[in-house]
Amino acid sequence: MSSAQPSRIVFPPRGAFFETLKQRTEQYFQEAGLRQTGNWRLYLKTLVSVGLMLGSYVSLVWWVEHWWSALLAAFLLVQGFVLVAFNVMHDGAHGSYSRKRWVNFLAGSAMDLLGSSQTLWKQKHNLLHHTYTNIDGKDDDIAIGSLMRLSPSQPWRPWHRLQHWYAPVLYSMLSLYLLAFSDFHKIITNRIGNTQMQPRAAWELPWFLAAKLFYFGYALVIPMLFHPVWQVLLCFVGVHLLFGLTLSLVFQLAHTVQGAHFPLPDPQSGKLPAEWAELQVRTTADFAPRSWLATFYMGGLNFQVEHHLFHKISHIHYPALRRIVQKTCEEFSVPYLCFPSVRAALRAHFGFLRSMGQRPQAAV
Template identity: 30%
Template sequence: MEQIFIRPTYKKAGPNDFFRKLQKEVQDNVLTDTSIQRKNVIKSISVLLFYFILYACILIFGNNVWLLFLFYIFLGFSTMILFINAFHDAAHGAVFKNKKLNKRFMYVLELFGSNSYIWSKRHLLLHHPYPNVQNWDTDIKQSDIVHLFPESPILKIHKYQHIYMWFIYPFYTLNWLFNRDFKDFFGTKDNYLKRILRIPKIEYFKLFAAKIFNVFYLVIVPILFLNQPWYLIVFAWLVMHIAASMLGVIALISTHVDEDAVFPMPPEDGKMDTTWAIHQLTVTKDFSADNKLANFLFGGFTHHVAHHLFPHVAHTYYPKITPIIRRYAKEYGFPYTCYPAYQAIRSHYFLLKKSGVKGGLKESIFAHGEI
């Protein structure tokens, strides 16, 4: 049983590996344009300022019930846009050239009541190296209430997950605020993150401080400042979280967990039968990559294949990188998928339906040695 905790390793790429050529072409033809990087800096700062403006509007116009709810809803959307675009890029060191500026920008997650340290470690040390790898990708495996990994225990209730998960997804950010972070910090069951790092004590203090501050400025301050019943403000705050969750879930379910998703189980010795780059292509999908509005809202998630192959590159470069990836995928016969958003959501529904019954994913997983 202990062998499952051996870190997976990928095959070494050869000197003529396609990814070496792809990297060189992207470097020579795309990344030399520094104006694209500046666009990301401007976008990141603008979205952050917009967040603060919306919060100010709650305090200024919140005595009108309709405006109270309107600005809370917009604040929810702004929260997710800021997270998906600016924070996500900063966590990858892709907003500013200066590492310290990226690290400071990541404190927007504390503004949202979470912990930037634990999120970045989970995302960078587990999800990106091992996307969709069973047990290791803890961004995919978050709760026993949904069954996605074929080797995870399947419960009777999972038969209905394609129905009930759509009632749970709208509370994604609330679950993150009051549950997920605590599982990462204090949980012992399947806590792969704590197997590979020791969380500094200061982060425990920052975790609680961020959550208290988040509830204070988003709920307590408006209650004290506005001439509105406390329960109305709490309800508006809940609606804000639903708005943020609905926007965020579109990105989260559209990139790795469609009906054709593969969830490889690493061999006992941890040695995968594929290179890192081919694995990223196999388990990652794009959605609405040619839609300008979707690109603005979801940043590096619409061009998620480019993000996984070039995680330290600003998402504003991805619309120019994706056509190159498509060409290489076609030339070398590698998988590449790009769905419209509605089709990606539909495909996720069928994944939930298939994976909710025993044996439902047999045709869509890679067994040992097949990836």
């Protein structure tokens, strides 16, 4: 955390806004006779996602005979990875996939299967990002060093003028960065950014190392037994560049867009300007709420406002919850940011990057 920020951040007491939201949400589930976790629709999505991932992997390693078939299989493998990450892992890691903890653990372990770590994700994403959304120095999702400027409070550098052009290049490196460097760095330093990690169970380190070995084994070693090393490496990097770009863009569209808020705690007391729930709405955006394809593909992450308010509820319920959240925000005069399409959200994101790349007037 920068020296200008307090050592402790304090939220004001939760008020009527969130209490009303919770009451209406609970009433909705009671009247509809629904569980807040996943149902047959989520389990069907899991079968489709995992089936696509496994089928394309088998095809890529053992069945392809031509460059174009390898390219197609690699592309489908990325789509399988994306569907598993958004639709299975994300709900599992949040504990919203099932009422059973062991099922949630298995679903969340898809993060390990994809090369990263559920343990680290829970601390980085569930605890820090969902608590301190868009707060510079606490939310690691907007901390990219000096490479990019993703918050008005971050220092400006001359190369930020071009960040809306080179951002996709950096975004594409996300999954490679996580699996090859960032995860190991967090485990060794026991820190996420400037924040000390919470104590971990004794089994988590062996699990972390075993999962990494398993991943590199199936992603690199096994394919190298059947194909030239250079082809395997080329495919491996290509798959991750597309995977990383997809993951990064979807998550960036929810928070680093024009209209999103970046709260600043009081320098002395560390108190934030509004209660947690209100800040979740102000720092987050929905997009493409009427697109069935976007909702299916992104695992409901286009309903980020609802997700941040109720991350313990499965994403399959977010379209219904949106009506409740929108109505309550209107009643309490809380700005509710929603872009009508993915294209509109992309414009808002790259417009935000362009504005953050301009030299601040105060620095002139």
